[in-house]
Amino acid sequence: MDRPHFIGIGGAGMSGIAKILAQRGAEVAGSDAKESATAEALRALGVTVHIGHATEHLADDASCVVVSSAIRKDNPELARAAELGIPVVHRSDALAALMEGLRPIAVAGTHGKTTTTSMLAVSLSELGLQPSYAIGGDLDAPGSNALHGEGDIFVAEADESDRSFHKYAPEVAIVLNVELDHHANYASMDEIYESFETFAGKIVPGGTLVVSADHEGARELTRRLAGSVKTVTYGEAGDADVRVTAVVPQGLKSRVTAVLDGQELTFTVSVPGRHYALNAVAALAAGAALGIPAAELAPALAAYTGVKRRLQLKGEAAGVQVIDSYAHHPTEMTADLEAMRAAAGDSRILVVFQPHLFSRTQELGKEMGQALALADASVVLDIYPAREDPIPGVTSELIIEAARAAGADVTAVHDKAESPAVIAGMAKPGDLVLTMGAGDVTDLGPLILDRLSQQ
Template sequence: MAPGLPTAMERPHFIGIGGAGMSGIAKILAQRGAKVAGSDARESATAEALRALGATVHIGHAAGHLAADATAVVVSSAIRDDNPELAAARERGVPVVHRSDALAALMEGLRPIAVAGTHGKTTTTSMLAVALDAMGLDPSYAIGGDLDGPGTNAHHGGGEIFVAEADESDRSFHKYAPEVAIVLNVELDHHANYASMEEIHESFLTFAGRVRPGGTLVVGADHRGAREFTTRLRARGAGDLRITTYGEAEDADVRIAKVLPQGLTSEVTAVLDGTQHTFTVSVPGRHYAHNAVAALAAGAALGVPADALAAALASYTGVNRRLQPKGEARGVRVIDSYAHHPTEMTADIEAIRGAAAGGRVLVLFQPHLFSRTRELGAEMGQALALADASVVLDIYPAREDPIPGVTSAVITDAALAAGAQVRPESDKGAAAALIAGMAEPGDLVLTMGAGDVTELGATVLERLAARPAN
């Protein structure tokens, strides 16, 4: 049975309750019987889903939204000190809890699997959650995106397993104590919080040190940064931590023997403890196949039968924004991609290229964060050069203030220098019309980025549908 409700979380107030990470924790608390309240900047389907669970959701931020009987105020690293609800909590002496501490409290008494890495966390966490649920294990889970199947990003299950996405961006994954941890890959990102790869490695080593005694770390064997991380961990001394590597490398403990692309799916064969397991991954691309094998290795480390888990992984049908089909019009398919780091962009463009069946790949890209664009803009431009043509929007600022001199031109200039066909466009409606005007039957359009570019998929489809039939 799952544990009860932490006392401090009996009447929590979430600032930014509609966010992917925050809403998941709020949903689990509501399902456990907490009197959940919170605020968000605007109405959304997430706000409605929370209200359906009994939560009170205010739109806008005001000190008066904080109830008199609130036992804690939950914040993420994106909440600024001048937020009126945060200021009111401090004035009244209401405990302020970071979302990572709240999530850590929810995992107490359970058997957690924490999924970390620069890329692929949401997908791998989702794969595990869906597969374990298909096996009847009813896991709890907290994910940074909505599943296609259950249609939510969190669930309070009756089983003993808790699957959680472990975010390295603000070092909050140091708060968790998993029985099994996954490190998919290790790259420099989140430049506002990490100044170098050395800091990144130290942060992931701290995370590995949080694994419970006798637990297991599953780590990628093909990714250069992950291999370096494993080398450092072993050199430092891993104690009783069991390290299981996975990948196509010959020395991988769980070896990927084959990835066979089949349109927008793949057939994967992995060898675990000498036994071959073949199963289908319902999203295209080699990197998604690797995510599935990481999920297989982690579940097996927790004692879940590998053959049943491999079969159950085929029930995963995707997660919102991770190469999610949005529709088709005039013979053009539109797919949404969350990719915002050059490695992710390259992987998704190559994956879609493999599924394009001779058609062109067109990208409508929105850069995410000024700091990331400043540091990785040239590499983003090089990634876009892999597409047949692209349109680049202005930078989505999210939590950041503008940085003088940092614009989307950093990306478009690099793309042009790499020989790409790329055009900048500040107006979103015009950008959607532009990419739709380029598309021909058989082409694939990717709306790409971590910001609100996802909303433009419907606009592109409308523009395509409005064109005269040939």
Template sequence: MHSQHGKKIHFIGIGGSGMSGLARIALSDGITVSGSDSKDSTVLSALVALGATVYSQHAAENVVGADVVIYSTAISSTNPEMSYAVERSIPILTRAQALAQLMVGTKSIAVAGTHGKTTTSSMLTVALQACGSDPSFAIGGTLMASGANAHRGTGQYFVAEADESDGSFIEYKPLSAIVTNIEHDHVDFFHTPQEVTTAFANFAATISPGGFLVYCADDEGSRKLGTQSHPFTTVSYGEAEGADLRLDQISLLPMGSSARVIWHGRTVGTLELQVPGHHNVLNAAACIAMGLSLGEPIHQLLAGLHSFRGAGRRFELKATEHGIRIIDDYGHHPTEISVTLDAARRYAGDGRVLVIFQPHRYSRTQAFLNEFATSLDKADDVTLLEIYAASEKPIPGISAELIAEKMQHGHFIPNFALAAERMIELAKPGDVIITLGAGDVNSLAPIIAEGLNKRFA
């Protein structure tokens, strides 16, 4: 989109995590940016400070003078700004199409997979920064270190989180890609596991012939994709025998981990992380495999990964009150929840793991009722809020209460205030409280912290 220099771009739904990042990059590229969003947020005030014009209502006149309109998938075709753009034949791009244009002319690296995309993209960005590069990036979450989810760097690399949830990641056509794992999710879009496999195969087919696919040898779906015949180089990582980038002597600690790094059969160093969980050891391995494939030095890559403090809402410590730690985590698929609660168990030591969980989407809840119940029961106690719809229409009869009924330690309390109160009364020093889910459950963390402060004061 360098070619858009001096043009005016209008973003419908500019406050969304992906959209605001693109707006930030467009502003860096010297493009005039306007946008509309009904929600007020710190993200919007930051964009205004960078020079964007932001409207709080969706109205046709907001689009007047725009050369291009970019919209998020959550926007309906009846939106007045969309209608105006269609009537006036103004070019309309999806977020993915716009991001693909922003990546032209760079060494683009797309990070895909059912789980771990945001963390792996964030880790790779930090690792490349440690190699002296100033990569551009567009990441779903908020990087803790920089506080921004997107940046137009001066370096040659562009790291982009590639979201498969609506199949749009086939737009990116990256030089290289990482696929962390492949499993059934986003059941509103992918009706069968086969559809997911096909989507990732289509994504891999867009990688440049001179590039490479970095895939996880420990994950069945990712391995199947990686071992098919491809016109580009494939690089495997994991604990599996024969992986190109192999980790062994893995030591998982309450708030970090370490492992020996072996590249094509040779020990090249030790990985030391300050974020917990076995899954993060694998995410880091993906970054090392990509970095080495790009010709970057191992010691700088390892130093960058050691400095990584986590992506926002990924096992993020929000507060400590009287020995009770409050963690926020975005986990919203049974596999992610299982991994998060394993890490929480190590982190809690002798304390209990207490969870407030908000399921995300009716379709996902319906598809994985039993899996949610099983993974959540890894905690000592779970308070279940009602399902966060995320632009879906409710499915009759589907409620978070169904998960609670299948659990040993599940309690359905849809009222946010009562759920927070329950947690404040239940917690004891040494316990770990987790606000869990991709909706707005994280808004309870400061309320619980304040309540605990008062209770023990």
């Protein structure tokens, strides 16, 4: 992989691998659909980034072409690679190659992967261990989703959506939760369990699986594994190996107490919400399984102050705070809204929600609507299609109907460009506005703030 070409190099997973290869001295090139801050960050590392997909963007002497599952078969650069006989490598295989010879920690689960991977990357760096890491989101600046470190630990987000996490052989694996999602690739919970069982089976001999004791899906996975791999459970459940005894909200932070190997540890998590506190404990248990003293790792976890799009404060105008949330699954939506409710006190919470994927909306639209009932009022946009084609009869109206049935105050806005004016017209000083979803709803934050400042 000395001269790789990435199709879709600006994506969260793809850009991280490209960045690490560039830092290791490879001559990296790639293409993406549009300009972005990530593209500029890659160029700053010497990476050649083309905008748009065209056959001429692929150099004849490229050593391989790296793709993700989102790249369509008719992509012109992919067709050109076939003509030239250039090997095509899936993103997961490229990431697996980067981890060879190191001590990998792979973080899996339906929700919380990016946050937990980020917590480990930041806290291990804080301890001077110089880990390498590949994360599905930016820590504090474009391009900060990956780093080649000089240490022997590699922390990676392990994506179950297309079963690509089967490619990794971690020394420590984390499973935060197991739920049905990615309906285009999984037809049932049994298929999900089988996929996670395969992932756990890839842990190297003598390695450890760190798994939630609180989520029923994770507990069922533990039962199915039946001692086939060394397992450490964590959570608030009474039978957890690493037991959380207290999570105390402190504004936009939490104070967490956990007992590990008989030792009581109390530390700060610098982001709000019980689910983020539990993610931190998962990171603590994983670090301990790797041999890092828990008493040192626990305070280092406070250095993590968030990752872009995970309850990220975008700004304040006219007394209204605007916060960005990546939540797009009902469980995530509920967790983030509950976290904001605990932190907000008497403040109203307003949401601009953009559903992500037709298949997910078809399967979970009712539950999404019920989650929105936790907000004081919501604006619901049309579905962000991402990689999918429309499904007849599947629209955001499924969510709106369920939300109204649950007693929610919901407004449908079909033109995304109109939503900043709509939400600004609803907002009052002291309110919190959440832009929520995995699509381009994140772009609305600055527009809402600008609109509020004009009032």
